[in-house]
Amino acid sequence: MDNKYDVLILGGGPSGLSTALHLVQIAPHLAPRILILEKAHYPRLKLCAGGLVTDAEVILERLGLDVSEVPHVDVETAHFDFAGKGLKVRIPNRHAIRVIRRNEFDAWLAQKAREAGVEIREGITVKKIIPDKDSVTVETDHENFRAQIIVGADGSNGVTRRCIMPNAPLQTARVLEIITPTKQNSIAPHINKDAYFDFFPVPDNIAGYTWDFPTQVNREPMRCWGIYDTNVLADNARPALKDPLAKEMARHGYDINDYEIKGHPIRWYSPQNQVSVPRVLLVGDAAGADPIFGEGISIALGYGAIAAREIAESFQRGEFSFRRYKRRLARSGLGQTLYARWIITNIIYPIKWKWFQILLWRIMQPVVLFVAWIFILNWSKRLK
Numbered sequence: 463m464d465n466k467y468d469v470l471i472l473g474g475g476p477s478g479l480s481t482a483l484h485l486v487q488i489a490p491h492l493a494p495r496i497l498i499l500e501k502a503h504y505p506r507l508k509l510c511a512g513g514l515v516t517d518a519e520v521i522l523e524r525l526g527l528d529v530s531e532v533p534h535v536d537v538e539t540a541h542f543d544f545a546g547k548g549l550k551v552r553i554p555n556r557h558a559i560r561v562i563r564r565n566e567f568d569a570w571l572a573q574k575a576r577e578a579g580v581e582i583r584e585g586i587t588v589k590k591i592i593p594d595k596d597s598v599t600v601e602t603d604h605e606n607f608r609a610q611i612i613v614g615a616d617g618s619n620g621v622t623r624r625c626i627m628p629n630a631p632l633q634t635a636r637v638l639e640i641i642t643p644t645k646q647n648s649i650a651p652h653i654n655k656d657a658y659f660d661f662f663p664v665p666d667n668i669a670g671y672t673w674d675f676p677t678q679v680n681r682e683p684m685r686c687w688g689i690y691d692t693n694v695l696a697d698n699a700r701p702a703l704k705d706p707l708a709k710e711m712a713r714h715g716y717d718i719n720d721y722e723i724k725g726h727p728i729r730w731y732s733p734q735n736q737v738s739v740p741r742v743l744l745v746g747d748a749a750g751a752d753p754i755f756g757e758g759i760s761i762a763l764g765y766g767a768i769a770a771r772e773i774a775e776s777f778q779r780g781e782f783s784f785r786r787y788k789r790r791l792a793r794s795g796l797g798q799t800l801y802a803r804w805i806i807t808n809i810i811y812p813i814k815w816k817w818f819q820i821l822l823w824r825i826m827q828p829v830v831l832f833v834a835w836i837f838i839l840n841w842s843k844r845l846k
């Protein structure tokens with residue numbers, strides 16, 4: 463016999479857990495009627511550099527959560543460079559970015575959801591979603607489940623989106639990541655806690671950047687390196703994605719061939735993205751992350767806040783079309799920043815010439831900072 467719930471959340475990453483935590487906060491009576499299905503077991507690996515921007519911390523604070531409980535490294539200065547030179551960003555009296563490891567962060571957030579009364583079943587892989595007029599059936603590698611509504615929080619490769627909108631256009635970025643030890647020697651005696659984004663690959667049609675973050679693994683200082691390519695210049699000839707990352711690492715004395723390289727796509731936001739069908743809505747990467755940087759943790763947490771409000775109201779009305787979800791998203795601070803980031807992506811990457819990238823990151827710094835402050839940061843205050 464099917465297991466019946468009101469709300470089934472497919473995927474226990476930041477978007478699914480945030481949806482559950484916000485639902486419990488605004489509609490506590492729903493807590494025993496929510497189930498999260500997660501295919502892995504916490505603490506599970508998730509390829510991610512783990513950079514949390516201030517908006518992520520603001521959303522967590524509003525849930526009463528203190529992310530400093532999770533092992534982290536605080537970045538004082540974030541550098542946005544072209545070929546090693548550019549803009550430095552510091553936030554007065556606080557860190558610019560907080561770097562966590564996703565195995566630790568997601569396990570912590572799952573524990574908080576459980577403490578709030580949410581049931582999470584680990585080790586269950588969702589195979590198929592079948593919505594009908596009165597409920598949704600979810601087939602898994604274990605038993606089947608039925609629910610009034612489904613939240614697709616299963617990430618960029620998620621099965622939910624593929625089942626409910628199989629022909630929807632898909633914009634995804636390519637991303638590679640490498641973890642290395644920190645080089646601490648007589649030339650660099652202090653552990654470098656700055657984070658670097660370098661846009662030098664853009665003129666070669668890689669519409670993105672390389673990154674170099676401080677991080678920790680089992681409390682040992684490490685560096686996390688990577689390269690992000692939105693794919694907006696994919697119609698042009700490009701070097702192998704690994705090549706610019708190898709060049710950047712070599713500039714700092716690392717040989718890329720000494721380390722394991724891992725890759726994962728990121729589905730990014732575009733205004734055309736469909737985010738719901740009756741009884742099913744999408745959150746996080748399944749709906750679309752930030753296209754400029756592939757920044758998706760704060761965005762996933764933000765989707766959870768908006769989706770929870772939509773779900774709570776739909777239960778009050780007894781109506782589950784989710785017709786208004788896309789408009790609700792668009793009007794929120796999250797929708798506004800995603801739309802602005804999509805426009806910025808379509809300017810800063812297609813104008814790929816070296817002179818423009820130098821102008822942007824080295825010369826127009828006050829303009830870039832102003833645009834970032836208004837359109838990229840501080841959106842979490844407007845989530846209602």
Ligand SMILES: Cc1cc2nc3c(=O)[nH]c(=O)nc-3n(C[C@H](O)[C@H](O)[C@H](O)COP(=O)(O)OP(=O)(O)OC[C@H]3O[C@@H](n4cnc5c(N)ncnc54)[C@H](O)[C@@H]3O)c2cc1C
Pocket residue numbers: 472473474475476477478499500501502508509510511512513514515586587588589615616617618620621637638639688725726727728745746747748751756757758759760762
């Ligand atoms: C290399 C890389 C570096 C990144 N660096 C950053 C960064 O520094 N800062 C930042 O903000 N963002 C970063 N991101 C993006 C960020 O990781 C994502 O945007 C974020 O994880 C999205 O959260 P989510 O909950 O939507 O999806 P996910 O975190 O992908 O969670 C989805 C969950 O669903 C589960 N799942 C999937 N399929 C099924 C299934 N069939 N059945 C059951 N469960 C399922 C998965 O196991 C997983 O737990 C990076 C991404 C990559 C690839």
